[in-house]
Amino acid sequence: MVKIEAKSLEDAYLQAAQQLSCSVTELDVVVIQQPRKKILGLLGKNAIIVANCKMKVDVSHQKPKTVENVIVEEITIASVETPKTDAIEKETLAVSEKEVDTERPALSREHTDKEEDTTANGLSIKKILPEFLAKKEPNEKVDDHKSGVVGKLGQVIDSFFEDKQTDEEIAVRVKKEINALFDQLCFSLNAVDVSVYNETTLLVEFSGEDAALLIGKEGYRYKALSYMLFNWINSQYKMQLRLEIAEFLKNQEESVARYLTGVYEEIDREGHTQTKVLDGVLVQIALKLLRERYHDKYVAIRSTRDGGKYIIINDYNSY
Numbered sequence: 001m002v003k004i005e006a007k008s009l010e011d012a013y014l015q016a017a018q019q020l021s022c023s024v025t026e027l028d029v030v031v032i033q034q035p036r037k038k039i040l041g042l043l044g045k046n047a048i049i050v051a052n053c054k055m056k057v058d059v060s061h062q063k064p065k066t067v068e069n070v071i072v073e074e075i076t077i078a079s080v081e082t083p084k085t086d087a088i089e090k091e092t093l094a095v096s097e098k099e100v101d102t103e104r105p106a107l108s109r110e111h112t113d114k115e116e117d118t119t120a121n122g123l124s125i126k127k128i129l130p131e132f133l134a135k136k137e138p139n140e141k142v143d144d145h146k147s148g149v150v151g152k153l154g155q156v157i158d159s160f161f162e163d164k165q166t167d168e169e170i171a172v173r174v175k176k177e178i179n180a181l182f183d184q185l186c187f188s189l190n191a192v193d194v195s196v197y198n199e200t201t202l203l204v205e206f207s208g209e210d211a212a213l214l215i216g217k218e219g220y221r222y223k224a225l226s227y228m229l230f231n232w233i234n235s236q237y238k239m240q241l242r243l244e245i246a247e248f249l250k251n252q253e254e255s256v257a258r259y260l261t262g263v264y265e266e267i268d269r270e271g272h273t274q275t276k277v278l279d280g281v282l283v284q285i286a287l288k289l290l291r292e293r294y295h296d297k298y299v300a301i302r303s304t305r306d307g308g309k310y311i312i313i314n315d316y317n318s319y
Contacts, residue, residue: 001052008035009047016051028052167196170237174202178229187213201240202233211246219281222248226281249281256285267294267313277308286311 002019006012009031017024029051038044165173175194182189189208197203206214215222222245230241243249256278266273278286283301290299290313298314 001050003032003048003050005046005048006035007046009049012047012049013051016049020051020053022053026054028054165237167199167202167239170239171196171202174204174233174237178204187211197242201242202237203242203244204229206243206245214245215248219248219252219279223280252281253285256282257289260286260289263290263313264293267297272297272312272314274302274312275310277304277310280309283309283311 002016004012004016004019006015013024013027013029016027016029020027029049031047031049033045033048035047036045171194175192178192178194182192187208187210189206189211193203193205193207195203195205213221214225216224222243225245226241226243229243233239233241260275263273263275275286287299287301290311294313296316298312298316300312301309302312303309
């Protein structure tokens with residue numbers, strides 16, 4: 001087994017084939033690092049592979065032929081030297097055929113064993129790869145994604161057998177961790193409440209004397225906190241987030257609902273319309289309400305040249 005580093009995977013494969021004296025199609029390869037082109041002469045990476053030559057299955061078929069030839073020769077010599085009756089010749093042939101038949105299963109078993117050994121040798125690279133990487137020189141650093149190649153399969157298997165948490169257990173754990181975080185901050189807040197909003201969403205509620213400070217001017221802090229909490233909860237627990245701070249979200253939903261009353265009337269009358277430019281939180285609330293009401297229409301967010309967001313509502317056959 002050899003380790004090859006080259007500018008591209010093609011060059012690495014060719015070098016591995018030359019060093020192992022075999023064809024490229026006979027290589028058993030594990031890609032340690034994908035190549036990456038340089039940007040302004042920097043940040044380039046070479047391709048790194050670990051390769052092994054698959055052992056060819058070279059099972060000789062001469063032995064069965066030799067056995068058959070020997071048996072046929074013995075029968076021929078016996079028939080020439082000692083004249084026998086037809087019955088005796090038939091009996092001799094029958095015995096010879098039995099001997100051939102008894103030899104063939106043994107040969108087939110031997111052939112199967114060789115194939116199994118060869119298959120095992122062909123896959124040996126995956127077994128000895130961790131050991132090969134562990135024997136690298138002390139000065140040579142192994143990237144995280146390289147070591148991840150070795151342990152990825154084990155992590156998948158371990159995660160498959162892990163007990164999955166219920167939504168209530170996830171809510172309790174998130175509540176404990178969020179409160180532990182905000183207890184270290186200088187805000188005067190009540191205990192953060194976390195509950196199950198629906199089967200895919202957690203409701204996180206902030207309240208207290210300084211809760212409004214977490215909203216910020218025009219909801220900028222609210223959006224930032226919502227973004228951070230969502231990325232953590234979604235990546236860790238695969239759940240969505242509904243963040244409520246001092247009834248800010250509730251008030252925003254009521255405000256959007258009042259505005260959409262006129263939009264509903266125009267859609268029912270004209271069949272299509274678009275909203276005014278809405279802020280980040282408001283546009284998401286409006287999008288949800290419009291899609292719930294007009295599930296048979298095309299409802300999507302569009303952007304203006306200066307980055308503003310608005311929603312268009314139209315029939316599907318118009319696109």
